[in-house]
Amino acid sequence: MNGATINKPLPPRRQHWAVVGGGMLGMTVAHRLAQAGQQVTLLESAPALGGLTGAWQLGDAVWDRYYHVTLLSDSNLRGLLAELGLEEQMKWVETKTGFYSGGKLISMSSAMEFLSFPPLKLIEKIRLGATIFGASKIENWKPLESIPVADWLQKWSGRGTFEKIWLPLLRAKLGEAYKTTSAAFIWAHINRMYKARRTGLKKEMFGYVPGGYARILDRFAEVLREEGVEIVCDAAVEQSVAQPEGRVEVTTRSGDVRSFDQVVFTIPSPLIARACPQMEETERAAHEGIEYLGIVCASLLLKKPISRYYVTNITDTWVPLTAVIEMTTIVDREEIGGHSLVYLPKYLAPGDETFHLSDQAFEERCLSTLENMYEHFSREDVLAFRVSRTRNVMALPTLNYSERLPSMRTSVPGVWAVNSAHILKGNLNVNETIEIAQDAVRDQLLPSLDEPRAVDLRPSPASRTTHVEADREFVARS
Structure with a gap:
């Protein structure tokens, strides 16, 4: 059979999957695969699970690193929370919206x-x-x-x-x-x-789980372990290479090498391209060509609230912020030690100079901005200030985006790319990423176990790339 490529039927059976990326999308993929009887290892590069939904310490409080809320219409997220036994504990609050325009704060909530x-x-x-x-x-x-x-x-x-x-x-x-x-x-x-507005009453109702995403993630990890999922943190994947026998070899930054039947990447597309040296060049270019927005976001713990609006949209161009988010208009202040929690996000291109600012410089930019926007704001009210930066947050829906979007099935046998770049009918939020994960497992990953799998049996030097014909059909449901 030297030089031959054969179709080797693989009946539906339990396979060992690696899910790369321990955010809510990756955790949901791992969850659904485990429910389907598959063996799953979840690999996360950070010391803890969560990704963009991760929590951190801010002064004497622990809360989400970035701002997140649940809408009444977020059926995928609410369904998952129900599975975790958390949905019935949610707190729902009517919110208000403000604008900062012409140097004035204006309510626009009715x-x-x-x-x-x-x-x-x-x-x-x-x-x-x-x-x-x-x-x-x-x-x-x-x-x-x-x-x-x-x-x-x-x-x-x-x-x-x-x-x-x-x-x-x-x-x-x-x-x-x-x-x-x-x-x-x-x-x-x-x-x-x-x-998000309730039918009839037309009010914005946002919700949160007491304890925030720290509690959600702890409970989700507990459920995954109960389902038999192996969770490995501090495991940044450097490379995944398909082997001639049909397995996929994964190497982490620490030098750990593991072998899996299937590997699902849930990380940003440029990082997937970097980790898959066997990927076809046209496909690599498609992944690298997806434009992302990054974010630099300050979290402030304050003695008292700064605003009565959950979100203050900003139309004055001198303000170097995307919005002002008063999180404790939704979250009970007792959750934050009796204090107020404010987020100051700025969405930016990944190469923007703001990513290189020191924490001190960005803090000064933020505090001086608040002093100009709010007459009652005082730096003496600031109890804690932290800055978080992420360069690849949201894939931009550029013109004719779906026509250039790479398939979830990559050109590398046994390797999949399932990430938030596949959101086509929505913007980046937790509800949409959960939907992507669930649709991918149901419509793409599990059905692939019933398909004949092309296995190249020819011996090949290390410089040779193993390819199969990539599935170029776009995701029908995203």
């Missing part, structure tokens, strides 16, 4: 406040409302992928509303990348937030 919103003329308010309502009724998102978000918003909201509201918000969130972002981005955002 129909009356919307109608009296000072920056806009009456016709501009009508067109803004029509844009939001119209977007919430769109079901087929695909045509929006080919339309620049700026063009779509100007067409529906008009130039005045676009320049006063939409453009500053786009720049605050996306920077200059808004110019290549499709209208699917704003459609997904409007659609999610519109669903």
Whole structure:
């Protein structure tokens, strides 16, 4: 059989899977595979599970490193929390939204406040409302992928509303990348937030689990271990290589080498390309070509609240922040030791100079900004201040994004790429990542066990790359 490639039938059986990345997406993949009777090892590069949902110590409080809430419409997340025995313990709170525009803080939390919103003329308010309502009724998102978000918003909201509201918000969130972002981005955002309002009452209701994601992650890890999942932290995967006998060899940064039947990467696409030296070049280029936004986010523990709004959107361009998040408008202050928790996020391109600022320099930038925005703010109220940085957070839905998105089945036998870049009908949030994980396991990973698997039996030097024909069909449900 020297020189032959054969189709070797593999009946459905228990295989050993490695899931690379211990965020909520990776944990959900591991959970669903284990429920299906598979042997699973979860490999996480950090000392603890969680990824972007991880918790940390802030002064005398422990809470989420980045800001997270659950919406009433987050059915995937709420379903998972129910499995973990946590959903019934959730606390639900009505929230308020503010704007910082023209140097003033303005409430925009009701129909009356919307109608009296000072920056806009009456016709501009009508067109803004029509844009939001119209977007919430769109079901087929695909045509929006080919339309620049700026063009779509100007067409529906008009130039005045676009320049006063939409453009500053786009720049605050996306920077200059808004110019290549499709209208699917704003459609997904409007659609999610519109669903968050309770039918009839039309109130924004956000929820959280007492104890935050620290509690969710601890419970999730407990359930995974009960299901037989091996959890290995401090295990950054450097390389995965398909072997001639059909296994996949994984090497970690510490030099540990393990062998698996299947490997599922849930980490950002550029890191997947780096860890798969056998990947076909066109596929590698597709992974590396996905544009990401990063984030630099400050967490402040304060003696007293700074705002009555959960989120204060910012349209004044001098403010170097995406928004101000007053987390304790939702979370009971007793959860935070009786104090107030505020997040100051700034979304940025991964190469932005802000990533190189020292913590002290970013703290000074944030505190001086708050002093200019809030007359009552005092540095003496700051009990703790920490800065978190992540370069690859959100894959940007650029024009015709889905047409360039690599398949979950990579060109390397036994290696899969299932990450948040596969979110096509939404924006990055925990609910969407859970849906991606569950759909991938059901529709892609488990069905692959019934397929004949191509195994190249030819001896090959180390420089030779083993390939199979990549599945180029795009994910039907994401």
